[in-house]
Every structure is written in structure tokens, then in C-alpha cells.
Amino acid sequence: MALEFCSLSSGSSGNCYYLGNGFHGILIDAGISGTSIRKNLKNLGISMQSILGVLITHNHTDHVRGLYQLVKKSQLPVFTTSRIWKSILSPDFSITSASFREIRLQQLFHMGEFALEAFPVFHDAPETIGFHIQAAGKKITLATDLGHICSTAAAYIKAANLLVIESNYDEQMLLEGPYPPYLKARIRSDHGHLGNHQTSDFLAHNLGDHLEHICLAHLSRNNNTPERALHSLHQKLREKGIHLNGKPRISVLQRDKPSDMIHLTD
Ligand SMILES: [Zn+2]
Ligand SMILES: [Zn+2]
Numbered sequence: 001m002a003l004e005f006c007s008l009s010s011g012s013s014g015n016c017y018y019l020g021n022g023f024h025g026i027l028i029d030a031g032i033s034g035t036s037i038r039k040n041l042k043n044l045g046i047s048m049q050s051i052l053g054v055l056i057t058h059n060h061t062d063h064v065r066g067l068y069q070l071v072k073k074s075q076l077p078v079f080t081t082s083r084i085w086k087s088i089l090s091p092d093f094s095i096t097s098a099s100f101r102e103i104r105l106q107q108l109f110h111m112g113e114f115a116l117e118a119f120p121v122f123h124d125a126p127e128t129i130g131f132h133i134q135a136a137g138k139k140i141t142l143a144t145d146l147g148h149i150c151s152t153a154a155a156y157i158k159a160a161n162l163l164v165i166e167s168n169y170d171e172q173m174l175l176e177g178p179y180p181p182y183l184k185a186r187i188r189s190d191h192g193h194l195g196n197h198q199t200s201d202f203l204a205h206n207l208g209d210h211l212e213h214i215c216l217a218h219l220s221r222n223n224n225t226p227e228r229a230l231h232s233l234h235q236k237l238r239e240k241g242i243h244l245n246g247k248p249r250i251s252v253l254q255r256d257k258p259s260d261m262i263h264l265t266d
Contacts (some may be wrong), residue, residue, distance in 0.1 A: 011255035034069030168193035
């Protein structure tokens with residue numbers, strides 16, 4: 001049984017990720033329209049009936065934009081903490097609580113053949129979580145919105161065979177760019193987003209032999225480019241004297257189009 005992962009969309013304009021094992025799949029976040037999610041899955045040959053549910057990391061629009069439509073149309077259960085669930089709901093955005101499956105931080109739960117844990121990260125939402133998922137003998141960690149990597153998140157990130165990690169902004173582009181000072185400060189804060197320099201530095205110091213694939217995720221539209229994110233990582237690895245011989249592979253997830261399907265096999 002192989003594990004397959006792809007991003008339907010990644011970045012400050014919308015996030016939605018798919019993880020499957022050939023029989024069942026799960027979605028992580030629903031930050032693009034429900035129609036786009038269904039269309040993208042169909043193009044990939046994945047049926048909605050195989051989807052066990054959608055995991056939600058936090059209440060920002062770029063993670064929940066399509067959730068209401070998706071749940072209403074496809075009756076998917078929503079897995080998240082009760083604090084995040086409450087923060088998502090509003091008079092215009094009311095999903096029946098029958099769809100809600102409560103999860104607790106760092107407590108193992110199961111969706112079909114997937115064993116999952118949510119872990120806390122620091123970000124400017126009422127609560128934000130990352131996910132560590134085990135299936136088919138592989139471990140996947142996803143952390144897309146976090147101002148810094150605390151020791152709890154670091155442990156899950158270091159354990160991954162497939163790592164989906166934020167590389168949000170290029171520091172120079174952010175500082176010289178058009179955002180007002182308060183917004184620049186917010187993004188760079190410990191509760192904002194990870195910059196290329198932070199992600200690269202962490203990875204260069206913590207590259208385990210078991211890491212097979214790194215996906216740089218949640219790139220800013222205005223303050224980053226895929227080239228800059230990649231360059232930053234390769235530069236930091238070189239500085240540490242690390243030469244990659246095809247492993248781990250590195251991908252940059254795009255904002256406006258699905259990634260290739262990544263297959264992890266034993
Ligand atoms: Zn986000
Ligand atoms: Zn966010």
C-alpha cells in the first residue's frame with residue numbers, strides 16, 4: 001500500500017491538501033471553493049466517496065473558505081479541536097454540529113487506516129494546529145502557519161518521512177515591499193509566519209536520514225517566489241556542507257495550481 005499526497009492549492013490565497021492510500025483519503029483544510037476542491041479531486045481520479053473527512057488547522061479564510069460549501073454538499077465530517085470549531089462558526093457560516101468530530105491536542109485518533117495527532121503551533125488565530133499522520137508505514141507532518149518552530153512542533157517535524165512546511169516570505173522582499181509596518185511586524189512575529197530563512201535554517205540543522213520529501217508550502221503572493229524559497233534552502237544546506245543526492249527531494253507547492261502527486265512507498 002503506497003501513500004500519496006498532493007496540494008490542491010497552497011499559499012496565502014488558499015490551502016487544501018490531499019493525503020490518500022489508494023482506498024481512502026483525507027483532506028487538510030478547505031481554503032479554496034468547494035467546487036474547486038471537487039473538480040481537482042475528480043481530475044486526479046479521486047472520488048468524493050473515498051474521502052473520510054476534512055481536518056482543519058485554524059479559522060483563517062485561506063484555510064476554511066470552501067468548508068461550508070464542501071460540508072453542505074458532500075456531508076464530510078470536520079475534524080478539529082473544539083476551540084477551532086467554535087472560531088470557525090458565525091451567523092453566515094453555520095455548519096451543523098453533527099458534522100463536527102472533536103479532536104484533542106497530541107491525542108492519537110483514527111480515520112480509517114490513518115493514525116493522526118494534532119499538535120499546537122504559534123500563530124495569530126484563536127488556536128492553530130499542525131498534523132502528524134501515520135499510514136502505510138510512513139509518517140507525514142504538515143505545519144503551514146506558524147511564527148516559529150517550538151520544541152513540540154520540532155519533534156513532529158523531525159519525525160516525518162514527508163514534510164509539508166511553511167516557507168512564507170523572503171525577508172528582503174517583505175521589508176522592502178508595500179505592506180504597512182504593522183503588517184510586516186505581524187508576519188515576522190513569533191505568532192506570524194515562517195520566513196524562508198527560518199525554515200531553511202531549521203531544516204539544515206535537522207535533516208534526518210528518514211526524510212524522503214520536503215514540500216515548501218504557504219508561500220506569500222507578494223513577499224516570496226518559489227525560486228527564492230528554494231535558493232534559501234539550498235544555500236543553507238550548502239553552508240552546512242550538506243549535499244543532497246536526490247534525497248530528500250524538494251518541491252515548492254504552488255499557490256494557484258495542484259502539485260504533482262507525491263508517492264511514498266516502502
Ligand atoms: Zn494561512
Ligand atoms: Zn493563518
